[in-house]
Amino acid sequence: MDMFLEGLKNTIIASLIALICSLVLGTLIAIFRIAPFKPINWIGTAYVEFIRNIPLLVIAFFIFLVFRIPGLAAGTMALTIYTAAFIAEAIRAGIQSVPKGQMEAARSSGLTYPQAMWNIILPQAIKIVIPPLGNQFINLVKNSSIIAVIAGGELMYQADLISARTFVVFDTYIFVAMFYLVLTIPLSLGVGQLEKRLAKNN
Amino acid sequence: MDFAGAYTWVNIKFLLEGFGVTLQVAFFAIILSFFIAGAVGTVRYAKVPVLSQVFAVMVETIRNLPLLLIILFTFFALPEIGISMEKIPAAIVALTIFEAAMISEIIRSGLNSIDKGQIEAGRSSGLSNFQTLRYIVLPQALRRMVPPLVSQFISLLKDTSLCVIISLPELTHHAQVIYGQNSGYLAPILLFIAFMYFAVNYTLSVISRRLEAKNI
Numbered sequence: 001m002d003m004f005l006e007g008l009k010n011t012i013i014a015s016l017i018a019l020i021c022s023l024v025l026g027t028l029i030a031i032f033r034i035a036p037f038k039p040i041n042w043i044g045t046a047y048v049e050f051i052r053n054i055p056l057l058v059i060a061f062f063i064f065l066v067f068r069i070p071g072l073a074a075g076t077m078a079l080t081i082y083t084a085a086f087i088a089e090a091i092r093a094g095i096q097s098v099p100k101g102q103m104e105a106a107r108s109s110g111l112t113y114p115q116a117m118w119n120i121i122l123p124q125a126i127k128i129v130i131p132p133l134g135n136q137f138i139n140l141v142k143n144s145s146i147i148a149v150i151a152g153g154e155l156m157y158q159a160d161l162i163s164a165r166t167f168v169v170f171d172t173y174i175f176v177a178m179f180y181l182v183l184t185i186p187l188s189l190g191v192g193q194l195e196k197r198l199a200k201n202n
Numbered sequence: 203m204d205f206a207g208a209y210t211w212v213n214i215k216f217l218l219e220g221f222g223v224t225l226q227v228a229f230f231a232i233i234l235s236f237f238i239a240g241a242v243g244t245v246r247y248a249k250v251p252v253l254s255q256v257f258a259v260m261v262e263t264i265r266n267l268p269l270l271l272i273i274l275f276t277f278f279a280l281p282e283i284g285i286s287m288e289k290i291p292a293a294i295v296a297l298t299i300f301e302a303a304m305i306s307e308i309i310r311s312g313l314n315s316i317d318k319g320q321i322e323a324g325r326s327s328g329l330s331n332f333q334t335l336r337y338i339v340l341p342q343a344l345r346r347m348v349p350p351l352v353s354q355f356i357s358l359l360k361d362t363s364l365c366v367i368i369s370l371p372e373l374t375h376h377a378q379v380i381y382g383q384n385s386g387y388l389a390p391i392l393l394f395i396a397f398m399y400f401a402v403n404y405t406l407s408v409i410s411r412r413l414e415a416k417n418i
Contacts, residue, residue, distance in 0.1 A: 049404060049407075050396075050400060052356075052403075052407075053356065053360075053399060053400045053403035053404050053407065054360065054396045054399045054400050054403070055360040055361070055362075055363035055364075055374065055399055056360070057363040057364060057366065057374060058363060058374060058392060058395060058396050058399065059396075061374075061378075061392055062389070062392045062393075062396075065381070065388050065392070066388050066389045066392065138266070142266070142267065142268040142269070143268070144268075145268035145269075145270040145271060146268075146270060146364065148270065148367075149270075149364075149366065149367055156268065156270055156271060156274075159271075160274070163278070169278045169279045169282055170279040170280075170282040170283060173271065173274060173275045173278075173279045174279075176271065177267055177271055177275075180266065180267050180268060180271065181263065181266055181267065184266035184267075185262070185266050188262070188265075188266060
Protein backbone atom coordinates (compact mmCIF):
# COMPACT_ATOMS: atom_id res chain seq x y z
CA MET A 1 0.00 0.00 0.00
CA ASP A 2 2.83 2.38 0.86
CA MET A 3 4.35 1.69 -2.51
CA PHE A 4 1.08 2.49 -4.24
CA LEU A 5 0.78 5.79 -2.39
CA GLU A 6 4.39 6.62 -3.20
CA GLY A 7 3.59 5.90 -6.84
CA LEU A 8 0.40 7.93 -6.71
CA LYS A 9 2.33 10.87 -5.26
CA ASN A 10 4.93 10.67 -8.03
CA THR A 11 2.24 10.40 -10.71
CA ILE A 12 0.46 13.49 -9.41
CA ILE A 13 3.68 15.49 -9.04
CA ALA A 14 4.90 14.57 -12.52
CA SER A 15 1.50 15.37 -14.05
CA LEU A 16 1.19 18.74 -12.34
CA ILE A 17 4.72 19.90 -13.16
CA ALA A 18 4.35 18.71 -16.75
CA LEU A 19 0.99 20.44 -17.01
CA ILE A 20 2.30 23.82 -15.89
CA CYS A 21 5.47 23.64 -17.97
CA SER A 22 3.65 22.44 -21.07
CA LEU A 23 1.07 25.23 -20.73
CA VAL A 24 3.87 27.79 -20.75
CA LEU A 25 5.80 26.11 -23.57
CA GLY A 26 2.61 25.41 -25.53
CA THR A 27 1.45 29.04 -25.35
CA LEU A 28 4.88 30.18 -26.51
CA ILE A 29 4.81 27.79 -29.48
CA ALA A 30 1.25 28.87 -30.33
CA ILE A 31 2.40 32.49 -30.41
CA PHE A 32 5.32 31.42 -32.61
CA ARG A 33 2.88 29.79 -35.00
CA ILE A 34 0.66 32.84 -35.45
CA ALA A 35 3.34 35.53 -35.18
CA PRO A 36 3.44 37.85 -38.21
CA PHE A 37 7.03 36.81 -39.03
CA LYS A 38 7.66 33.83 -41.31
CA PRO A 39 10.87 32.22 -39.91
CA ILE A 40 9.36 32.19 -36.41
CA ASN A 41 6.25 30.57 -37.85
CA TRP A 42 8.37 27.82 -39.33
CA ILE A 43 10.02 27.03 -36.01
CA GLY A 44 6.62 26.71 -34.37
CA THR A 45 5.21 24.56 -37.15
CA ALA A 46 8.27 22.31 -37.27
CA TYR A 47 8.08 21.74 -33.52
CA VAL A 48 4.38 20.90 -33.53
CA GLU A 49 4.48 18.67 -36.61
CA PHE A 50 7.55 16.73 -35.54
CA ILE A 51 6.65 16.17 -31.90
CA ARG A 52 3.02 15.31 -32.60
CA ASN A 53 4.00 12.61 -35.04
CA ILE A 54 6.54 10.67 -32.97
CA PRO A 55 5.79 8.43 -29.98
CA LEU A 56 6.11 9.89 -26.49
CA LEU A 57 8.13 6.84 -25.53
CA VAL A 58 10.85 7.67 -28.06
CA ILE A 59 11.14 11.19 -26.62
CA ALA A 60 11.33 9.73 -23.11
CA PHE A 61 14.05 7.24 -24.11
CA PHE A 62 16.01 10.00 -25.78
CA ILE A 63 16.03 12.24 -22.70
CA PHE A 64 16.57 9.35 -20.29
CA LEU A 65 19.33 7.56 -22.18
CA VAL A 66 21.10 10.20 -24.26
CA PHE A 67 21.11 12.99 -21.68
CA ARG A 68 21.28 10.56 -18.75
CA ILE A 69 18.64 12.32 -16.67
CA PRO A 70 17.03 10.29 -13.84
CA GLY A 71 13.76 8.51 -14.63
CA LEU A 72 11.12 10.68 -13.00
CA ALA A 73 12.66 13.97 -14.16
CA ALA A 74 13.27 12.64 -17.68
CA GLY A 75 9.69 11.41 -17.83
CA THR A 76 8.32 14.75 -16.71
CA MET A 77 10.44 16.56 -19.31
CA ALA A 78 9.29 14.19 -22.05
CA LEU A 79 5.66 14.68 -21.03
CA THR A 80 6.17 18.46 -21.12
CA ILE A 81 7.73 18.45 -24.58
CA TYR A 82 5.10 16.09 -25.96
CA THR A 83 2.02 17.71 -24.42
CA ALA A 84 3.20 21.23 -25.32
CA ALA A 85 2.81 20.39 -29.02
CA PHE A 86 -0.84 19.41 -28.51
CA ILE A 87 -1.55 22.38 -26.25
CA ALA A 88 0.01 24.73 -28.81
CA GLU A 89 -2.38 23.41 -31.45
CA ALA A 90 -5.38 23.83 -29.15
CA ILE A 91 -4.41 27.39 -28.29
CA ARG A 92 -3.65 28.30 -31.92
CA ALA A 93 -7.02 26.95 -33.04
CA GLY A 94 -8.72 28.93 -30.27
CA ILE A 95 -7.00 32.19 -31.17
CA GLN A 96 -7.69 31.75 -34.87
CA SER A 97 -11.36 31.01 -34.25
CA VAL A 98 -11.85 34.57 -32.98
CA PRO A 99 -13.13 36.54 -36.01
CA LYS A 100 -10.50 38.68 -37.76
CA GLY A 101 -12.70 41.77 -37.43
CA GLN A 102 -12.05 41.73 -33.68
CA MET A 103 -8.33 42.27 -34.20
CA GLU A 104 -8.92 44.88 -36.90
CA ALA A 105 -11.39 46.77 -34.71
CA ALA A 106 -9.00 46.69 -31.75
CA ARG A 107 -6.05 47.84 -33.84
CA SER A 108 -8.02 50.67 -35.45
CA SER A 109 -9.22 51.92 -32.07
CA GLY A 110 -5.57 52.53 -31.26
CA LEU A 111 -4.46 49.42 -29.34
CA THR A 112 -1.04 47.98 -30.09
CA TYR A 113 -0.75 44.36 -31.31
CA PRO A 114 0.19 42.94 -27.85
CA GLN A 115 -2.58 45.00 -26.20
CA ALA A 116 -5.16 43.80 -28.69
CA MET A 117 -3.96 40.21 -28.26
CA TRP A 118 -4.06 40.36 -24.47
CA ASN A 119 -7.25 42.38 -23.93
CA ILE A 120 -9.45 41.46 -26.89
CA ILE A 121 -8.42 38.20 -28.52
CA LEU A 122 -7.17 36.03 -25.64
CA PRO A 123 -10.22 36.48 -23.34
CA GLN A 124 -12.46 35.28 -26.18
CA ALA A 125 -10.12 32.48 -27.20
CA ILE A 126 -9.85 31.05 -23.69
CA LYS A 127 -13.47 29.87 -23.71
CA ILE A 128 -12.84 27.81 -26.81
CA VAL A 129 -9.50 26.53 -25.62
CA ILE A 130 -10.47 25.27 -22.15
CA PRO A 131 -12.27 22.01 -23.07
CA PRO A 132 -9.45 20.68 -25.30
CA LEU A 133 -6.93 21.71 -22.64
CA GLY A 134 -8.87 19.67 -20.09
CA ASN A 135 -8.71 16.66 -22.40
CA GLN A 136 -4.97 17.15 -22.76
CA PHE A 137 -4.60 17.10 -18.98
CA ILE A 138 -6.45 13.77 -18.79
CA ASN A 139 -4.16 12.41 -21.49
CA LEU A 140 -1.21 13.73 -19.54
CA VAL A 141 -2.20 11.81 -16.41
CA LYS A 142 -2.63 8.62 -18.44
CA ASN A 143 0.57 9.19 -20.40
CA SER A 144 2.53 9.63 -17.19
CA SER A 145 2.34 5.82 -16.94
CA ILE A 146 5.10 5.58 -19.55
CA ILE A 147 7.51 6.84 -16.89
CA ALA A 148 7.30 3.24 -15.64
CA VAL A 149 9.27 2.12 -18.71
CA ILE A 150 12.21 4.34 -17.70
CA ALA A 151 12.04 3.34 -14.02
CA GLY A 152 10.56 6.60 -12.77
CA GLY A 153 8.89 5.22 -9.65
CA GLU A 154 5.35 6.37 -10.45
CA LEU A 155 2.11 4.42 -10.03
CA MET A 156 2.53 2.01 -12.94
CA TYR A 157 6.16 1.29 -12.01
CA GLN A 158 5.25 0.47 -8.41
CA ALA A 159 2.49 -1.83 -9.63
CA ASP A 160 5.05 -3.62 -11.81
CA LEU A 161 7.43 -4.02 -8.88
CA ILE A 162 4.68 -5.36 -6.65
CA SER A 163 3.38 -7.82 -9.20
CA ALA A 164 6.92 -9.04 -9.90
CA ARG A 165 7.60 -9.53 -6.20
CA THR A 166 4.34 -11.11 -5.11
CA PHE A 167 3.40 -12.93 -8.34
CA VAL A 168 -0.13 -11.55 -7.85
CA VAL A 169 -0.54 -9.95 -11.23
CA PHE A 170 -4.25 -9.81 -11.93
CA ASP A 171 -5.32 -8.22 -8.64
CA THR A 172 -2.44 -5.76 -8.61
CA TYR A 173 -3.32 -4.43 -12.05
CA ILE A 174 -7.02 -4.16 -11.19
CA PHE A 175 -6.03 -2.27 -8.06
CA VAL A 176 -3.76 0.15 -9.90
CA ALA A 177 -6.49 0.64 -12.52
CA MET A 178 -8.74 1.89 -9.69
CA PHE A 179 -6.10 4.44 -8.75
CA TYR A 180 -5.97 5.78 -12.29
CA LEU A 181 -9.75 5.92 -12.54
CA VAL A 182 -9.92 7.86 -9.28
CA LEU A 183 -7.60 10.41 -10.89
CA THR A 184 -9.05 10.56 -14.38
CA ILE A 185 -12.84 10.10 -14.03
CA PRO A 186 -13.40 13.24 -11.94
CA LEU A 187 -11.27 15.10 -14.49
CA SER A 188 -13.34 13.86 -17.44
CA LEU A 189 -16.59 14.64 -15.67
CA GLY A 190 -15.26 18.12 -14.91
CA VAL A 191 -14.27 18.71 -18.51
CA GLY A 192 -17.69 17.49 -19.68
CA GLN A 193 -19.47 19.89 -17.30
CA LEU A 194 -17.27 22.76 -18.41
CA GLU A 195 -18.01 22.05 -22.06
CA LYS A 196 -21.76 22.07 -21.37
CA ARG A 197 -21.59 25.32 -19.45
CA LEU A 198 -19.51 27.05 -22.12
CA ALA A 199 -21.84 25.78 -24.84
CA LYS A 200 -24.78 27.27 -22.96
CA ASN A 201 -23.11 30.67 -22.68
CA ASN A 202 -22.71 30.95 -26.42
CA MET B 203 27.89 9.19 -30.81
CA ASP B 204 28.75 7.00 -33.74
CA PHE B 205 26.53 7.82 -36.70
CA ALA B 206 28.53 5.90 -39.31
CA GLY B 207 28.61 2.77 -37.19
CA ALA B 208 24.95 2.98 -36.32
CA TYR B 209 23.62 3.35 -39.83
CA THR B 210 24.95 0.12 -41.29
CA TRP B 211 22.76 -1.86 -43.63
CA VAL B 212 22.42 -4.68 -41.09
CA ASN B 213 21.05 -2.29 -38.46
CA ILE B 214 18.73 -0.50 -40.84
CA LYS B 215 17.39 -3.78 -42.15
CA PHE B 216 16.75 -4.88 -38.57
CA LEU B 217 14.89 -1.63 -37.87
CA LEU B 218 12.82 -2.03 -41.03
CA GLU B 219 11.86 -5.53 -39.90
CA GLY B 220 10.68 -4.02 -36.63
CA PHE B 221 8.79 -1.36 -38.50
CA GLY B 222 7.06 -4.12 -40.45
CA VAL B 223 5.76 -5.59 -37.19
CA THR B 224 4.73 -2.11 -36.01
CA LEU B 225 2.73 -1.49 -39.19
CA GLN B 226 1.21 -4.96 -39.12
CA VAL B 227 0.04 -4.63 -35.50
CA ALA B 228 -1.25 -1.10 -36.13
CA PHE B 229 -3.07 -2.20 -39.29
CA PHE B 230 -4.96 -5.05 -37.65
CA ALA B 231 -5.75 -2.96 -34.58
CA ILE B 232 -7.10 -0.13 -36.77
CA ILE B 233 -9.38 -2.44 -38.75
CA LEU B 234 -10.65 -4.34 -35.70
CA SER B 235 -11.16 -1.31 -33.51
CA PHE B 236 -12.94 0.56 -36.29
CA PHE B 237 -15.56 -2.18 -36.68
CA ILE B 238 -16.04 -2.70 -32.96
CA ALA B 239 -16.21 1.04 -32.40
CA GLY B 240 -18.71 1.37 -35.24
CA ALA B 241 -21.03 -1.09 -33.53
CA VAL B 242 -20.55 0.40 -30.06
CA GLY B 243 -20.90 3.98 -31.28
CA THR B 244 -24.06 3.24 -33.24
CA VAL B 245 -25.67 1.38 -30.33
CA ARG B 246 -24.93 4.31 -28.03
CA TYR B 247 -26.18 6.79 -30.65
CA ALA B 248 -29.42 4.85 -31.14
CA LYS B 249 -29.83 4.61 -27.33
CA VAL B 250 -30.59 0.88 -27.37
CA PRO B 251 -31.82 0.21 -23.82
CA VAL B 252 -29.49 -1.63 -21.38
CA LEU B 253 -26.86 -2.31 -24.07
CA SER B 254 -26.05 1.36 -24.51
CA GLN B 255 -25.68 1.87 -20.74
CA VAL B 256 -23.38 -1.14 -20.48
CA PHE B 257 -21.28 0.17 -23.37
CA ALA B 258 -21.19 3.64 -21.81
CA VAL B 259 -19.67 2.28 -18.60
CA MET B 260 -17.15 0.16 -20.53
CA VAL B 261 -16.11 3.00 -22.82
CA GLU B 262 -15.70 5.49 -19.98
CA THR B 263 -13.63 3.02 -17.95
CA ILE B 264 -11.31 2.05 -20.77
CA ARG B 265 -10.89 5.61 -22.03
CA ASN B 266 -9.77 6.77 -18.61
CA LEU B 267 -7.09 4.11 -18.16
CA PRO B 268 -3.52 4.33 -19.46
CA LEU B 269 -2.93 2.15 -22.51
CA LEU B 270 0.25 0.83 -20.91
CA LEU B 271 -1.84 -0.66 -18.12
CA ILE B 272 -4.14 -2.35 -20.63
CA ILE B 273 -1.17 -3.82 -22.52
CA LEU B 274 0.41 -5.16 -19.33
CA PHE B 275 -2.94 -6.47 -18.18
CA THR B 276 -3.61 -8.30 -21.44
CA PHE B 277 -0.23 -9.93 -21.57
CA PHE B 278 0.58 -10.63 -17.91
CA ALA B 279 -2.70 -10.71 -15.99
CA LEU B 280 -5.08 -12.46 -18.37
CA PRO B 281 -3.03 -15.72 -18.34
CA GLU B 282 -3.88 -15.95 -14.62
CA ILE B 283 -7.51 -16.47 -15.53
CA GLY B 284 -6.66 -18.84 -18.33
CA ILE B 285 -6.44 -16.53 -21.36
CA SER B 286 -2.90 -16.50 -22.66
CA MET B 287 -1.80 -15.09 -25.97
CA GLU B 288 1.38 -14.75 -27.99
CA LYS B 289 2.94 -11.28 -28.07
CA ILE B 290 1.57 -10.10 -31.40
CA PRO B 291 -2.08 -11.11 -30.78
CA ALA B 292 -1.86 -9.74 -27.23
CA ALA B 293 -0.61 -6.40 -28.57
CA ILE B 294 -3.37 -6.29 -31.18
CA VAL B 295 -6.04 -7.16 -28.60
CA ALA B 296 -4.83 -4.56 -26.09
CA LEU B 297 -4.58 -1.80 -28.71
CA THR B 298 -7.99 -2.74 -30.14
CA ILE B 299 -9.68 -2.57 -26.73
CA PHE B 300 -8.25 0.86 -26.00
CA GLU B 301 -8.65 2.41 -29.45
CA ALA B 302 -12.16 0.99 -29.96
CA ALA B 303 -13.25 2.93 -26.87
CA MET B 304 -11.68 6.13 -28.21
CA ILE B 305 -13.01 5.68 -31.75
CA SER B 306 -16.54 4.81 -30.59
CA GLU B 307 -16.70 8.27 -29.05
CA ILE B 308 -15.64 9.86 -32.34
CA ILE B 309 -18.33 7.90 -34.17
CA ARG B 310 -21.00 8.71 -31.62
CA SER B 311 -20.30 12.43 -31.63
CA GLY B 312 -20.05 12.41 -35.43
CA LEU B 313 -23.51 10.86 -35.68
CA ASN B 314 -24.86 13.24 -33.05
CA SER B 315 -23.53 16.25 -34.97
CA ILE B 316 -25.98 15.64 -37.83
CA ASP B 317 -28.92 18.00 -37.70
CA LYS B 318 -32.17 16.50 -36.33
CA GLY B 319 -34.08 17.95 -39.28
CA GLN B 320 -32.21 15.58 -41.59
CA ILE B 321 -33.54 12.57 -39.69
CA GLU B 322 -37.07 13.98 -39.58
CA ALA B 323 -36.97 14.69 -43.31
CA GLY B 324 -35.71 11.17 -44.02
CA ARG B 325 -38.37 9.56 -41.86
CA SER B 326 -41.19 11.65 -43.29
CA SER B 327 -40.21 10.84 -46.87
CA GLY B 328 -40.95 7.22 -46.01
CA LEU B 329 -37.52 5.79 -45.15
CA SER B 330 -37.28 3.38 -42.23
CA ASN B 331 -35.14 4.19 -39.20
CA PHE B 332 -32.35 2.00 -40.51
CA GLN B 333 -32.57 3.44 -44.02
CA THR B 334 -32.39 6.97 -42.62
CA LEU B 335 -29.26 6.05 -40.69
CA ARG B 336 -27.69 4.26 -43.65
CA TYR B 337 -28.48 6.71 -46.48
CA ILE B 338 -28.95 10.09 -44.77
CA VAL B 339 -27.00 10.27 -41.51
CA LEU B 340 -23.97 8.03 -42.11
CA PRO B 341 -22.74 9.55 -45.39
CA GLN B 342 -22.77 13.03 -43.86
CA ALA B 343 -21.36 11.95 -40.51
CA LEU B 344 -18.51 9.93 -42.03
CA ARG B 345 -17.12 13.04 -43.72
CA ARG B 346 -17.00 14.90 -40.43
CA MET B 347 -15.37 11.92 -38.73
CA VAL B 348 -12.42 11.67 -41.10
CA PRO B 349 -10.07 14.20 -39.44
CA PRO B 350 -10.52 12.93 -35.85
CA LEU B 351 -10.37 9.33 -37.06
CA VAL B 352 -7.08 9.87 -38.86
CA SER B 353 -5.55 11.57 -35.85
CA GLN B 354 -6.70 8.65 -33.72
CA PHE B 355 -5.05 6.25 -36.18
CA ILE B 356 -1.86 8.29 -35.94
CA SER B 357 -1.89 8.02 -32.18
CA LEU B 358 -2.53 4.28 -32.49
CA LEU B 359 0.57 3.95 -34.63
CA LYS B 360 2.58 5.89 -32.06
CA ASP B 361 1.07 3.87 -29.25
CA THR B 362 2.38 0.60 -30.69
CA SER B 363 5.74 1.73 -29.27
CA LEU B 364 4.36 1.06 -25.78
CA CYS B 365 4.45 -2.65 -26.62
CA VAL B 366 8.21 -2.60 -25.85
CA ILE B 367 7.05 -3.37 -22.32
CA ILE B 368 6.04 -6.87 -23.40
CA SER B 369 9.08 -6.97 -25.74
CA LEU B 370 7.00 -7.19 -28.87
CA PRO B 371 9.58 -7.22 -31.70
CA GLU B 372 8.45 -3.88 -33.17
CA LEU B 373 10.42 -0.78 -34.16
CA THR B 374 11.19 0.68 -30.73
CA HIS B 375 12.14 -2.72 -29.36
CA HIS B 376 14.49 -3.41 -32.25
CA ALA B 377 16.05 -0.01 -31.63
CA GLN B 378 16.62 -1.04 -28.01
CA VAL B 379 18.31 -4.22 -29.17
CA ILE B 380 20.71 -2.28 -31.39
CA TYR B 381 21.73 0.39 -28.89
CA GLY B 382 21.91 -2.27 -26.22
CA GLN B 383 24.99 -3.61 -28.01
CA ASN B 384 26.74 -0.27 -28.30
CA SER B 385 25.75 2.80 -26.34
CA GLY B 386 27.39 5.03 -28.96
CA TYR B 387 24.49 4.17 -31.23
CA LEU B 388 21.90 5.56 -28.79
CA ALA B 389 21.25 9.01 -30.21
CA PRO B 390 21.60 8.07 -33.90
CA ILE B 391 19.25 5.10 -33.64
CA LEU B 392 16.63 6.95 -31.59
CA LEU B 393 16.71 9.84 -34.06
CA PHE B 394 16.38 7.40 -36.94
CA ILE B 395 13.29 5.68 -35.54
CA ALA B 396 11.78 9.06 -34.64
CA PHE B 397 12.04 9.98 -38.32
CA MET B 398 10.52 6.66 -39.37
CA TYR B 399 7.46 7.24 -37.19
CA PHE B 400 7.34 10.85 -38.34
CA ALA B 401 7.45 9.95 -42.04
CA VAL B 402 4.43 7.65 -41.86
CA ASN B 403 2.38 9.75 -39.45
CA TYR B 404 3.05 13.03 -41.21
CA THR B 405 2.02 11.50 -44.53
CA LEU B 406 -1.22 10.33 -42.91
CA SER B 407 -1.97 13.76 -41.50
CA VAL B 408 -1.27 15.48 -44.82
CA ILE B 409 -3.64 13.07 -46.59
CA SER B 410 -6.30 13.75 -43.96
CA ARG B 411 -5.94 17.49 -44.43
CA ARG B 412 -6.34 17.08 -48.21
CA LEU B 413 -9.52 15.05 -47.69
CA GLU B 414 -10.86 17.66 -45.31
CA ALA B 415 -10.22 20.49 -47.76
CA LYS B 416 -11.97 18.58 -50.56
CA ASN B 417 -15.13 18.01 -48.54
CA ILE B 418 -15.79 21.68 -47.85
